[in-house]
Amino acid sequence: MDILTVNDQPGEYPNSSYYLHSTATPPPREQAAGELRCDICIVGAGYTGLSTALYLAEKGFDVIVLEANRIGWGASGRNGGQVHLGQRRDQGELEDLVGRDHARELWDLAQRGLRLVKGLINRHAIDCEWRNGLIHADLRKSDHVHSQSYAEKMARDYGCNDIHLLDKAAIGEELGTTAYRGGLFFENGAHLHPLKYALGLGKAAENAGARIFEMSRVTAIEPGSKVSIFTGKASVKADYLVLGCNGYHGNLHRQTARHVMPINNFIIATEPLGERRARSLIRSNAAVYDSNFVVNYYRCSADHRMLFGGGESYGFAFPRDIPGLVRKRMLDVFPQLETARIDYAWGGTLGITMTRMPYFDREQNNILSVGGYSGHGVVMASLSGMIVAEAIRGQLGAFDIMARAPKTVFPGGALLRWPFLILAMTWFSLRDRL
Ligand SMILES: Cc1cc2nc3c(=O)[nH]c(=O)nc-3n(C[C@H](O)[C@H](O)[C@H](O)COP(=O)(O)OP(=O)(O)OC[C@H]3O[C@@H](n4cnc5c(N)ncnc54)[C@H](O)[C@@H]3O)c2cc1C
Structure with a gap:
């Protein structure tokens, strides 16, 4: 194929x-x-x-x-348009994998990457709906314990004062769901129209x-x-x-x-929900990704749709029912979107190592x-x-x-x-x- x-x-x-x-x-x-x-x-x-x-x-x-x-x-x-901080592996994992000095170099390069993306968008006046704010949402207690120690580590060892710990109440105020035990708010993360x-x-x-x-x-x-x-x-x-x-x-x-290795991943877009309803789902209009291995990630579009991504497939061909596959994951987090129409559903192939x-x-x-x-x-x-x-x-x-x-x-x-x-x-x- x-x-x-x-x-x-x-x-x-x-x-x-x-x-x-x-x-x-x-x-x-x-x-x-x-x-x-x-x-x-x-x-x-x-x-x-x-x-x-x-x-x-x-x-x-x-x-x-x-x-x-x-x-x-x-x-x-x-x-998904999510603008992440750091490498795909977190700094603790990287230190174990390559040692502290190399992990630090990789962090510094990723930070340079973030500045560079912002610089490119400004210098070339690329109108791509940039919004600040990214949330990592913890599903399990053990994930939240990890988030706590990660926020401390990043402040202590990397001088990061832009990563904030969210407890259960804080993430509940931020997101219109009871799915999470807490999380991290990355002030300098962002999202854009890819x-x-x-x-x-x-x-x-x-x-x-x-x-x-x-x-x-x-x-x-x-x-x-x-x-x-x-x-x-x-x-x-x-x-x-x-x-x-x-x-x-x-x-x-x-x-x-x-x-x-290629793997496929999928996204759906609901109908426009209106600004008030969109803000009731993500108060600060940040992008969100969770702590699953097959990550759920979502954000609201400029015209106030929920763009929800998740679900992978490992053969070449996409599954037949992408809307059904991803909608189920979305309703697990936001059951209140049960009646929201799904206007678009698509897939793409990314490379993993x-x-x-x-x-x-x-x-x-x-x-x-x-x-x-x-x-x-x-x-x-x-x-x-x-x-x-x-x-x-x-x-x-x-x-x-x-x-x-x-x-x-x-x-x-x-x-x-x-x-x-x-x-x-x-x-x-x-x-x-x-
Ligand atoms: C559904 C999905 C959600 C994602 N969400 C996020 C996210 O939220 N945040 C994030 O940071 N990353 C995300 N990613 C990953 C991110 O999109 C990719 O890492 C990034 O776009 C890779 O860019 P690229 O230029 O290397 O590859 P691509 O954008 O895939 O471009 C490769 C290009 O090569 C061309 N090509 C291939 N073979 C040939 C050939 N033989 N001759 C000529 N042209 C060829 C293809 O046509 C294609 O246009 C996601 C990926 C997917 C699929």
Whole structure:
């Protein structure tokens, strides 16, 4: 099965997505054709590819982006829009995994990523409905005990005074549900409209001089001192190749496929609820994610819909009844939405790694591959563009910090990894129900 076509019409944004219906999408760009030449060729026009293109074009490099579908067609135009702090693994886990010094470097880089996303939005005047505030909601007592010690640790060891502990009463005031034992409020977390952000990055990259070709699927790569990249109608010769296909990677690059696994995730949008009703669900209009292994995440849209995400699937194809799957999870948290109509329901594919740390790799010095943000891509994929651009310009510091994080191949390698993933994920998701 082909991950790029199994759930979607080639070249078309998912029609059932709220984001498509709340965005003025530009007309399609041209397809790549003939023999092309550039300094850097980037595959994939999501946050990874577009931010890489932007930084490099701004530095005067000749950049070509080849996108199989449309700008922001992948996870970047379909996600929950949550802007997280830090890496996917929390700082305590990271210290255990890589030691205190490296964990600190990873935290500092993620903080740089957050500043960078805000900076990009301001500098390029990207109207993407940015709202401050992110809540981590604890379902179990043990989760809340962990939140307590985490807030203390982050204040003590990392000087963070923007992470606030919420007890049961405080989270009950914040959210219109009795589902939680407490949580954390991240003052500097946020949410945004993901497709508008992706399209804004694309426009900024083009304004800086990058050439973006749509409907230009890369089918083969030939490594060498100059890399050759082939689509159905074009061949591109480049000094560097950057792979930013993340969950939609398929088997284009065997080494990446062994480390980055696609999983599907789903979101629904209710009808507009009106501002008063929306604020009765999330008082401060923050985004929220919970402590389940298969995380529920939600927020209200600018037109006051509940956008509720959750539920994963580990085969290539999406389940038939996405609204039914996600609505059930939403009603467990907000039974008062029983009568709310579901206007949109869609799915997307993200890339995860075994360690949940992003995958950064270089082959023969001129093929760079990044991805596997494991659900934290709004900040980390935007940051990875800058890190890759720096590496190409000879500054390897940040790239090395990311690449030094442990990399574990999925058991079964590129071809046989599915059965292992399905077994492992099913076991973990069962734990959510215990
Ligand atoms: C439902 C869902 C909810 C999520 N929620 C959040 C969230 O709330 N917060 C958060 O931080 N992260 C979230 N994520 C993750 C986040 O969206 C991703 O990590 C991020 O968008 C990855 O960006 P990317 O550019 O690397 O990949 P993508 O945006 O997936 O882009 C990859 C692109 O590569 C193209 N491509 C693939 N193969 C080829 C080829 N052979 N030739 C040419 N082009 C190709 C694809 O068409 C695609 O457009 C979510 C993901 C999903 C699916």
